[in-house]
Amino acid sequence: MDSADQWIDKFLKRVRIGEFLKHAADFSAVFLFTFGTIVLLVKLLMPALWPHVLWLALGALPTMIAARWYVRRDWCRRDESVAMLDNALQAGGLLMTLHERPDTNWKQQLPQLELQYQQALPKYRPRRFASFVVLPLIFAVASCFVPLRAASSASSADNHVAHRATEELEELLAALNEAPVLEEQEQEQLEQELQRLADETEKTPLTSENWETLDALRERMQIRLDSTEMNLTKALEAAGQLKQSGADGEQLTVEQKLRLEKNLTSALKKLQNKGQFKNAPAELQKNLLELMKDGQLQLPQDAAQRQQQLENLQKHLDDELRKLDKIREQHNCGQCRGEGQRDGRSESGRNGRGEQGQRQGGNSSQSQNNSRPGSGGINRGRGDAQMSWGDESDEQGIKFKERLLPEGLQEQPKDEVKGIKASAPDVDPATAATRGLAREGGPAAGETTTRRRLSPKHRAAVRKFFGKADP
Amino acid sequence: MDRETAEVEDNADATQQDDGGLVAPQDIQAAQTVLKRLLDELRRAILGQDELLELVVISLMARGHMLLEGLPGLGKTELIKSLSKLLGLEFRRLQFTPDLLPSDIVGSPILEENQHGARSLVFHKGPIFANLVLADEINRASPKTQSALLEAMQERRVTVLGETHPLPLPFFVLATQNPIELEGTYPLPEAQLDRFTFKLSVHNVSSSTLQEIISTRQHGRPPELEPVVDALELENLFDKVDAIHLPDAVSNYIARLVTATHPDRDDAPEVVRKFVKFGASPRAAIALAGTSRAAALLAGKPNVGFDEVKKVAGSVLGHRMILDYAARLEGWTPQKMIDSLLEQVPEIGRHLPEDLAPADG
Structure with a gap:
């Protein structure tokens, strides 16, 4: 080459x-x-x-x-x-x-x-x-x-959430049962429903209906808790006033005394029906049986003995209330409502207990709000959590079949006594105006906005916004 | 006959020597010398047309016919007459006129009586029976007469009354035509044009050349010329031309160049597809290869290079490409089209890869 x-x-x-x-x-x-x-x-x-x-x-x-x-x-x-x-x-x-x-x-x-x-x-x-x-x-x-995506699927996340929510409810139910707050029949019913819910959410993804059931059960337990707490508070206040009238020599009228005894009797009856005094000392149980003879409260005639029984009763009721507070705090039940109730109770004249309850309630509320967004009573998890849909209905809407919903519950109104006055009740105009406006939120026709009557406060806001000195 | 010419003759048998069969360097040199001498003599007769004269010699060496086009008085006829004198070949001049008949060119059978009294048709050869035929103002004759040249130019023979008569070799038709006097003329048909190897445009000369002409040529008389090449030498030169090697890459380039003149081809350039009506024929490719060989011999090379192809491409392809009216409106001429083709068709079919930079310089 x-x-x-x-x-x-x-x-x-x-x-x-x-x-x-x-x-x-x-x-x-x-x-x-x-x-x-x-x-x-x-x-x-x-x-x-x-x-x-x-x-x-x-x-x-x-x-x-x-x-x-x-x-x-x-x-x-x-x-x-x-x-x-x-x-x-x-x-x-x-x-x-x-x-x-x-x-x-x-x-x-x-x-x-x-x-x-x-x-x-x-x-x-x-x-x-x-x-x-x-x-x-x-x-x-x-x-x-690129970082690896977390190896979890939406359905498993939903199941995990459902499992956790069911567990929380079961714990709450156990705590309420231990308190005790629930009647035996209602407790069995709740247990069955919880078990059915756990079975449903074990394999299938969590649906909105399951959430509704969970919320309904939680609300039901909270209502029982509130009801019991209300009865305890009522009994505690009646016992406290009876005791205080005896101690201070303050003479109550016959009507007032009868009303207090009636309140105490009805509250104690309700508590007794729920087995609230099962955990009470034997002496207190015996005294209560004597007091509740013939379905009416019969306090001893001896002032010292009466004071002693009322004090024992008050102490027991106070302990029970603490237990309920603890349950509420542990299971995050009714954040706002619980707080409000505790505030209201503190104002009702319980000795030394109001401030403590308020402090506990404030602390627990603060700690809860730090960990979870929102301050409503019933929530569906974090506000920034991913929404789970799934199982959407098709065009014909055949997905929505008739189904028996869980038993409806009606919230019991608070029949608590704010105070007793001889004069006519005071009406707050601002509160009344707000209610009035809220009632206007019905169906609206044309020009409703322009014809709507503006309240003076609203007019002032408009005037301030547009910067006009005179209307 | 001088010494160089003798050398060409002596080495005639030795052209295909050596292991590769290339023409020996001394043979190439001898042939080039003869051609240079012919060219020099032509330059002495025709002043200021060096490029044209080179192409004329190239066409002659390629044994091709030639059509000279130019204004009157530029020396077209004089060029051909000078060439005939220098070649020492038999020369005839045909002045084409509208009443010229084919038999006036090729000849005709005439009834004759021999010495025994017997009568027979005897073919009388026409003026085309010559080595060098000047068809002056060829476009003035009718197409019928022009067509008489078709067989002669292609087959180098004529057929009259079923009788074929071979023409003397070498045989060249050197035609002239005037591009401006169109009245009473018959443009050459494409088939006729295709038979001309070269169509050369004779341009005007510069003022200095003109001054030289009027100073040295009294009454326009050209200088006396003596033959520098005879028929035998010419044959030897033709052999040399045939022995010039055409590399595959160059023949590929010629093929791609001719193919690119066809507007219906996908690889044709945009201007061709837009302005060309008909492209060049395979005869054009053959002519291009032959004239490139002659150009290589004139350049003293044993092979054809891309430069030789480019040198003759315009004269070979220009009259074989039929441009449409749009081209005329846009100002495109055949020569401009050829120049564009030469720019756009790469010499080598394969490009250098993009990841390689071309060589320095």
Whole structure:
């Protein structure tokens, strides 16, 4: 092989490498994009497969082999490279001619300097390769650094939430039963419903109906808790006033005394029906039986003995109230309402107990509000939590079949006594106005807005907004 | 006959020597010398038309016919007459007129009586039976008469009354035509044009050349010329031309160039598809290869290069491409179209990959 042939081979090699780079860039770009996309999909949809996906990187080798196979199909031929080298050398076709018809006489006419051949060789400038590969490479590498998505599905999350909510309710039920707050029949009923709910949410995703059931059960327990607490408070207040009247020598009228005894009797009856005195000391139970003879309260005639019994009763009721407060605090029952009740109770004249209850209520409310958003009584979890839909109805609406809803509950109004006055009750005009406006929220016809009567306060706000001194 | 000419003859058998079959360098040099001498003599007769004279010699070496187009008085006829003198070949001049008949060109059978009294039709050869035929103002004859040249130019023979008569070799038709006097003329049909290897435009000369002409040529008389090449030498030169090697890459370039003139081809350039009505024929490719070989010999090369193809492409392809009216409105001429083609069709079919930078310089 003479010098010219060697340079022809070098030229041919460079051209072929250049052609390979061209196709390798195309193939690599496709491979890297595919690899990145697969990695991304696996990380987002099938995180468990993530470590195995990296084996796909070995696909770069067959990709390069495929690129080489592809480029070989239209590989630069030697005669073509001779023509290109001839052109670069400006040999006027002599190199091509001698390549096809070797001739010793004319070979001497070829350029003899190595430098000429060296300068005729093309230089590597893989700019196209880089421009094709850089972006896909960045994409592929970046996709490897995308964090793995948490390996949990929506249904399992829903089931977990349902399980947790059911457990909380079961704990609350157990606590109420221990208090005791519930009657035996109602307790069994609640247990059955909770068990049914747990069975339903064990395998199927949590639906809105399950949530409704959960809320209804929770509200039902809270109402029982509130009712019991109200009876305890009522009894405690009546006992306290009876005791205080005896201690201070304050003479109550007959009507007042009868009313207090009646209140105490009814409250104690209700508590007794729920088994509230099961945990009381035996002496207190015996005293209560004596007191409640014939369904009426019969306090001892002896002042000291009466004071002693009332004090024991008051102490027991206070302990029970503490227990209920503890239950409420532990199970987060009725945040606002519980707080309000405790505030109201503190104002009712319980000695030393009001401030403590208020402090406890304030602390518990604050700690609860720090951990959970919203301050409403019944909530459905965090306000920023992802909403779960699923099982949407189709166009015909056949999804909504008739179904028996859980038993309806009516909230019992608070029949508590705020105070007793001889004069007519005071009416707060502001409160009355708000109620009046709220009643206006019914169906509206045209021009309702313009015809609506504005309250003076509203007019002032409008005037202030538009900055007019006079209407 | 001088020494160089003798060398050409002596080495006639040695042209296909050596291992590769290329013409020996000394043979190329000898042939080039003869051609240069012919060219020099032509330059002495026709002043200021060097490029045209080179193309005329190239066409002659390619054994091609030639059509000279130019305004009156530019020396077209004088060029051909000078060429005939320098070649030492049999020369005839045909002045084409509207009433010229084919038999006036090719000859006709005439009833003759021999010495025994027997009568027979004897073919009387026309003026076309010559080595060098000047068809002056060829577009003034009717198409019927022009067509009389078709067989002669392609087959180098004429057929009269079913009898074929070969023409003397070498045989060249050198025609002239005036592009401005269109009244009473018959434009050459495409089939006739296609048979001319070259169509050369004779342009006006510069003022310095004009000054030289009026200073040296009294009454326009050309200088006395002596033959520099005879028929045998011409044959040897033709052999040399045939021995010039045409590399595959160059033949590929010629093929791609001719193919690119066809507007119906997908790889044709945009201007061709837009303005060309009909492209060049395979005969054009053959003519391009032949004239490129002659150009290479004139350049003293044993092979054809891309430069030789580019040099003759305009004269070979220009009259074979039929432009449409839109091209005329846009100012496109055949020569401009060829120049555009030469720019757009790459010499080598394969491009250098984009990841490689071309060589320095």
